[in-house]
Amino acid sequence: MQFQLDTAEVFVPDGLPFEQALARTTHMAIGAHQDDVEIMAASPILQCFQQEDKWFTGVAVTDGRGSPRDALYKDYSDEEMRRVRFKEQKKAAVVGEYAAQVILDYPSTVVKDGKNQQPTRDLVTLLTAAHPRSVYTHNLADKHDTHVGVALRVVAALRSLPEGERPEKLYGCEVWRDLDWMVDSDKVPFDLTSHENLQASLLGLYDSQICGGKHYDLATMGRRRANATYFESHGVDVTLGLSYAMDLSPLIQDPEKDISQFVQEHIQRFAQDVADRLRRVG
Numbered sequence: 001m002q003f004q005l006d007t008a009e010v011f012v013p014d015g016l017p018f019e020q021a022l023a024r025t026t027h028m029a030i031g032a033h034q035d036d037v038e039i040m041a042a043s044p045i046l047q048c049f050q051q052e053d054k055w056f057t058g059v060a061v062t063d064g065r066g067s068p069r070d071a072l073y074k075d076y077s078d079e080e081m082r083r084v085r086f087k088e089q090k091k092a093a094v095v096g097e098y099a100a101q102v103i104l105d106y107p108s109t110v111v112k113d114g115k116n117q118q119p120t121r122d123l124v125t126l127l128t129a130a131h132p133r134s135v136y137t138h139n140l141a142d143k144h145d146t147h148v149g150v151a152l153r154v155v156a157a158l159r160s161l162p163e164g165e166r167p168e169k170l171y172g173c174e175v176w177r178d179l180d181w182m183v184d185s186d187k188v189p190f191d192l193t194s195h196e197n198l199q200a201s202l203l204g205l206y207d208s209q210i211c212g213g214k215h216y217d218l219a220t221m222g223r224r225r226a227n228a229t230y231f232e233s234h235g236v237d238v239t240l241g242l243s244y245a246m247d248l249s250p251l252i253q254d255p256e257k258d259i260s261q262f263v264q265e266h267i268q269r270f271a272q273d274v275a276d277r278l279r280r281v282g
């Protein structure tokens with residue numbers, strides 16, 4: 001399989017030839033950075049874990065060179081950071097028993113440049129070969145430019161596929177900004193009650209990001225617990241962990257649908273919900 005950059009890397013934990021490994025994919029998550037799929041897409045990883053007929057493939061679009069660094073890693077060069085982050089992502093693929101892990105190795109400036117078609121072309125190549133039923137990426141209201149850039153490239157890639165080749169579902173998930181603000185009817189809740197140990201392991205592998213003091217591992221597990229408890233104000237908690245997604249499927253079912261307006265409609269339903277409540281109890 002030919003990617004746009006010769007430095008792109010693929011990794012198959014169980015050693016199958018890459019194209020064969022990729023072809024078994026049922027669930028694919030596409031994130032900007034090494035660690036994003038573990039933060040935002042625990043649900044498909046767990047759904048596929050130890051299953052014969054369900055396989056998770058992870059894609060990290062960027063190169064990790066611009067990563068913040070501290071403590072053990074504070075004197076690492078950009079290239080050394082890149083290697084550490086690739087290594088961490090591959091460890092996660094082993095622990096999570098992924099079908100395959102792909103790292104496309106783009107500088108984040110490329111991902112944020114809407115005119116550069118290279119990442120979209122690679123995503124079309126991967127999606128055509130993997131043919132996943134469900135795709136997970138960043139949500140379009142995320143506050144990290146590179147994350148939103150990746151989500152837009154994913155939408156563009158999926159829209160370019162022939163209608164019958166597109167996945168059934170596209171989900172926009174939580175990393176830099178959660179989705180608790182959406183009205184409940186817009187939330188797609190993913191139950192993450194089971195395998196907290198595995199969830200914690202996958203997040204904890206990213207030592208280069210955590211050891212400098214950014215506790216993505218604890219924060220992500222905490223967000224899942226908080227989502228579960230604050231989802232329903234009445235009754236007892238029915239789950240111990242929950243993550244939310246925005247259902248982006250309408251954007252691929254109708255390739256003409258305006259992306260910005262689609263997100264604004266979610267925000268308007270939130271604004272209306274706040275206004276209605278103030279009026280009701282005012």
Ligand SMILES: [Zn+2]
Pocket residue numbers: 032033036147175
């Ligand atoms: Zn990220």
